[in-house]
């Protein structure tokens with residue numbers, strides 16, 4: 001699993017653009033060269049996208065109540081970048097990452113933040129954006145009816161395990177075809 005540790009790991013950061021593009025190229029090339037073997041990864045990515053769409057309403061209903069009054073918005077620029085699992089997901093969906101602006105401080109407002117909220121469709125946001133819930137938001141969600149929250153929590157666990165399955169299968173194919 002050496003390649004995984006060199007390029008595709010949780011340390012991957014946008015600041016090292018050369019490394020980031022190498023990682024993207026590694027993923028893209030694998031999908032191009034081993035499309036058949038990666039068909040299951042593509043299927044899981046699509047299922048994941050649909051399932052993220054399925055939790056959008058619940059999240060939106062809650063953030064719409066809490067976030068407009070927030071004094072310390074969590075959408076800072078460093079959160080707007082894809083990690084390596086996001087890159088696998090996006091490539092499996094035959095999409096490409098956005099062109100990131102250069103020279104933006106990590107702590108500056110996220111480059112995708114607009115007056116109406118995030119400019120990226122929920123299912124295509126960096127995954128971390130979809131599972132970040134600040135304490136105020138959690139408290140608000142907990143104060144609502146328990147059934148929708150329970151259903152959301154269950155769906156969210158499914159999402160996380162599906163995402164892991166997608167990554168595990170990708171790395172299996174990567175390892176099998178490593179030259």
Ligand code: SF4
Pocket residue numbers: 063066067070071072073074075132133134135136137
């Ligand atoms: S999730 Fe929490 S920290 Fe982020 S904008 Fe909403 S209220 Fe603010």
Ligand code: SF4
Pocket residue numbers: 074075076079080110111112113114117118119120125126129
């Ligand atoms: S939710 Fe959107 S605006 Fe907020 S940090 Fe993530 S990408 Fe940026």
